[in-house]
Amino acid sequence: MLNNNPLLLTSDKENLEAFKKEIEQTLNSICKSLTNNKAYEGLSPEELQKNLKNITLLPNEGLGFEKVLEKVNEIILPNFLKTSSSSYMAHLHSPALIESIAAELILSTFNQSMDSWDQSPIATEVEVEVVNQLCKLFNLGNNSDGIFTSGGSQSNLSGIFLARDIFCQKKLNWDIKIEGLPENYTKFRIYTSEISHFSMEKSAHLLGLGYKAVRKVPIDSTGIMDIDILEEMIESDLSNDCLPFCIVATLGTTDYGSIDNLKKISKLCKKYGIWLHADAAYGSGLIVSSKYKDRLGDISLCDSITVDFHKMFLLPISCGLFLVKDSKTFEPFSFHADYLNREEDEEEGYVNLVGKSLQTTRRFDALKVWMAFQVRGKDGYSNIIDTCVENAQYLYNKLIVDDYFEVAMKPEISSLVFRLNNTDEVNKKVRKQLLHKEGIVIGQTVFNNKTFLKFTLLNPLITHSSLDSIIDVIKNIDK
Ligand SMILES: *Cc1c(COP(=O)(O)O)cnc(C)c1O
Numbered sequence: 352m353l354n355n356n357p358l359l360l361t362s363d364k365e366n367l368e369a370f371k372k373e374i375e376q377t378l379n380s381i382c383k384s385l386t387n388n389k390a391y392e393g394l395s396p397e398e399l400q401k402n403l404k405n406i407t408l409l410p411n412e413g414l415g416f417e418k419v420l421e422k423v424n425e426i427i428l429p430n431f432l433k434t435s436s437s438s439y440m441a442h443l444h445s446p447a448l449i450e451s452i453a454a455e456l457i458l459s460t461f462n463q464s465m466d467s468w469d470q471s472p473i474a475t476e477v478e479v480e481v482v483n484q485l486c487k488l489f490n491l492g493n494n495s496d497g498i499f500t501s502g503g504s505q506s507n508l509s510g511i512f513l514a515r516d517i518f519c520q521k522k523l524n525w526d527i528k529i530e531g532l533p534e535n536y537t538k539f540r541i542y543t544s545e546i547s548h549f550s551m552e553k554s555a556h557l558l559g560l561g562y563k564a565v566r567k568v569p570i571d572s573t574g575i576m577d578i579d580i581l582e583e584m585i586e587s588d589l590s591n592d593c594l595p596f597c598i599v600a601t602l603g604t605t606d607y608g609s610i611d612n613l614k615k616i617s618k619l620c621k622k623y624g625i626w627l628h629a630d631a632a633y634g635s636g637l638i639v640s641s642k643y644k645d646r647l648g649d650i651s652l653c654d655s656i657t658v659d660f661h662k663m664f665l666l667p668i669s670c671g672l673f674l675v676k677d678s679k680t681f682e683p684f685s686f687h688a689d690y691l692n693r694e695e696d697e698e699e700g701y702v703n704l705v706g707k708s709l710q711t712t713r714r715f716d717a718l719k720v721w722m723a724f725q726v727r728g729k730d731g732y733s734n735i736i737d738t739c740v741e742n743a744q745y746l747y748n749k750l751i752v753d754d755y756f757e758v759a760m761k762p763e764i765s766s767l768v769f770r771l772n773n774t775d776e777v778n779k780k781v782r783k784q785l786l787h788k789e790g791i792v793i794g795q796t797v798f799n800n801k802t803f804l805k806f807t808l809l810n811p812l813i814t815h816s817s818l819d820s821i822i823d824v825i826k827n828i829d830k
Contacts, residue, residue, distance in 0.1 A: 523594075
């Protein structure tokens with residue numbers, strides 16, 4: 352039997368009232384749960400699990416909304432990681448702009464699916480227009496095109512996938528879509544920085560090429576690929592009958608924010624006929640900065656690019672983008688299903704976006720960009736990004752002259768990797784203690800075989816003085 356909880360949002364007055372009531376109660380709960388600036392209340396995994404064990408997921412009779420919301424109030428809300436807190440700076444994991452939360456409510460309420468036009472008429476048209484304007488923003492030229500994705504990992508997979516298939520078509524006269532991998536598939540090579548994102552290896556694996564296909568290029572002291580070594584690696588691979596088909600430049604490495612040199616890499620790509628994919632999952636935010644945009648280099652040199660809006664742009668997960676310079680290169684994604692995206696639709700002007708995506712059912716994430724970009728404007732966004740970049744610079748200047756600390760490298764974007772001049776154990780202890788005792792969440796990584804700590808500064812509400820006090824807390828723990 353259905354309990355009294357109304358089922359769906361319809362034009363029916365009773366349902367509209369019920370919808371408003373549940374959303375209002377939810378908003379109250381959310382607002383009440385935000386009582387301090389801690390990023391985390393500190394509970395251990397065991398303590399969290401204990402609370403959950405007693406709850407029957409599927410009770411015989413439904414409890415109704417209010418009872419369930421009470422449990423959310425008690426168990427879930429207080430223990431969320433608070434991404435908006437200025438004490439949260441662990442990962443490339445952003446707080447959400449308020450208007451983008453409103454956008455999430457709208458897109459979940461209407462639950463459009465982006466695979467075919469008849470599942471998302473206005474949403475498809477919005478995504479198409481947003482993508483067109485983003486192609487211009489990223490300077491990819493008149494033939495460019497793109498698609499929203501679940502994030503950087505999917506965008507990187509898409510880039511390497513297109514690079515592989517198009518290489519096979521053009522250079523080997525081989526159609527992977529029909530034939531599968533060619534015989535010499537173990538010879539395929541991708542080049543990327545030794546500190547690039549692990550989605551390179553994962554993609555190579557998924558694409559049937561294996562980790563061995565990924566050649567990790569050593570970095571220099573500023574954290575970018577050493578171009579001379581990159582060229583030597585390509586030459587040596589060619590002399591061993593290998594097939595270099597893709598270079599992935601990272602525009603903002605996950606830990607350090609370092610930005611590979613597109614101009615030099617592009618020269619190699621042209622010389623050897625290699626696809627240039629840029630992973631700008633992190634660094635793409637710089638595109639809206641009036642002061643730091645140039646740090647990205649000339650994106651028009653890329654064949655494809657990964658953009659994440661759920662990092663520097665402060666939009667809720669998921670919100671990723673994959674752009675290509677030549678719309679025709681999307682062809683390997685295309686597949687016509689009789690029930691979904693008939694070819695005749697497209698002749699009549701109905702766009703079915705499924706033909707450019709790995710996904711079928713897909714969220715209307717473009718709405719978040721459409722709303723937030725207009726709400727903030729170029730100035731507003733530029734301020735957000737510049738504040739984060741300048742916070743990292745401030746912290747660098749502070750720590751580099753303090754004997755207590757060692758810094759891995761000068762920040763190019765908004766992260767700083769550093770360590771206490773002490774043992775690895777002490778550095779690890781500091782991070783755990785901040786997490787469980789102080790409500791402060793920071794990152795940890797390894798650099799030169801030593802444990803380092805990391806501040807990833809995506810929150811524009813972080814100030815110099817909030818950074819000062821966290822540094823003081825860290826020094827006190829170490830005492
Ligand atoms: C975060 C990140 C990714 C992965 O993006 P997701 O959105 O988490 O899938 C890829 N590359 C870089 C450089 C990143 O920082």
